[in-house]
Amino acid sequence: MNSQSIHFRLIAWYAGVLLLVLLGFGAFTYTTLRFFGNQVLREAMAHRAQQIADLLSSDAAAKDPAYVAREIVKRYDPVTNDRFVRVSRADGKVLFLSSAPIDRSFVPEELPPWTSGRNGTASYQVTAPEGTRLLVATQRVPVRNETFLVEVGGTLTANARLLHRLLMTLLLGLPVVLGVVILGGYILTKRALQPVQTMMRGAQEITLRHLSRRLPTLHGDDEIAHLATVLNQMIARLDESFQNTARFTADASHELRTPLTIIRGELEAILLGQKLEPELRDTVASLLEEAERLVRIVEGLFALSRLDTGEAQTERVRFDLAKLAETTAEQMCLLAEVKQIELVYETATPVEIEADRSRLKQVVVNLLDNAIKYTPEKGRVSLAVRAQNGTAFMEVSDTGPGVSEAALPHLFERFYRADEVRSRKIDGAGLGLSIVHSICLAHGGSVSVDNISPTGCHVTVALPKAQ
Secondary structure: OOOOOHHHHHHHHHHHHHHHHHHHHHHHHHHHHHHHHHHHHHHHHHHHHHHHHHHHHOHHHHHOOOHHHHHHHHHHOOOOOOEEEEEEEOOOOEEEEOOOOOOOOOOHHHOOOOOOOOOOEEEEEEEOOOOOEEEEEEEEEEEOOEEEEEEEEEEOHHHHHHHHHHHHHHHHHHHHHHHHHHHHHHHHHHHHHHHHHHHHHHHHOOOOOOOOOOOOOOOOOOHHHHHHHHHHHHHHHHHHHHHHHHHHHHHHHHHHHHHHHHHHHHHHHHHHHOOOOHHHHHHHHHHHHHHHHHHHHHHHHHHHHHHHOOOOOOOOEEEEHHHHHHHHHHHOHHHHHHOOOEEEEEOOOOOEEEEOHHHHHHHHHHHHHHHHHHOOOOOEEEEEEEEEOOEEEEEEEEOOOOOOOOOHHHOOOOOOOOHHHOOOOOOOOOOHHHHHHHHHHHOOOEEEEEEOOOOOEEEEEEEEOOO
């Protein structure tokens, strides 16, 4: 799972908050039980000390000194109940001391006496040599001009066992509860984000040539359903805007072709039919060159507009891309010979694809024309076609100046020309690679450009191979 996804962050936040809540609740429960357990034992021991104090103050105790000891053993049975009872005078003489409990958790004789001189009821905790902790309640009782100290205590073992069991339950149960909660949170968040996944898959299918598609309609009245509706409305506006732009480009290109053809014909007629001054002839020739350049730009825009609207890839036939590339390269050999450029093509193995033959020939022509333009005299341009893993590759390499790293991501943008080659000496409108890119996308392929060492450029066209 991606740690940056909303799904992961929701689960992590949910699990983190729940962990803090469970830890806080466990700590609160543990502390509360410990406090109230000690408080209950303290109150019980204080109540027992008061009862023994009442025995000391009774008339029976005045008549029979052994009465108090008999009643303590009879009523409270310290040995069986694991209790500590000690009754002593102010001078330290012990009148009664309970025997050791059955579990031998402590020895009463080893417990130090209460030394505080404060009257009334008090309590303290003491640790026996055996390690047992006791909570002892004390009370000083004045009886017949004499003061007695009553000490009644109970072990904290039962409370400690209870707290230990609670702690083990929390430690063992917390991971289980947390795991169940995380699993439940995972399922809930996955179901909650399922509409978003559906919208993502739908959005991936909406491309420049499929703007008529829309995101799936979600049932319900929540925020995600409203978001899908708003996005569909936005896509509809984009589709309408793109269609208007494409129509304008196509109409403008179509309307410009006729007057430009007339202008070019008239300029050619002037050059051929009249005796002109050399300066005027150069001016007319320059105008004719610019007119031809405008014609190429208009033709390129017209081709791009047809590709954008999906009107230019209707003819799909099966043919050998290697043979097409070889034939086209032979036709362009004369253009390479003018600059004394060696044009090499390697197309030994047939590579069949299903595509628009004329459009793929246009790809080969544009790539070779670019390579020849930007390769210096006596350079080298190579063309190769191969197949690998169900994909047909066409590669064009040259020994030109290459392209700067900053310009590489923009080479397929319309009218873009890298600074190193932006010169009137090299004719072009910056539409050739844009047309190649659009044709490749229309056929389900791709095109990429890389620099090669020491100098030169390498263009790779990838297209689906025919089954």
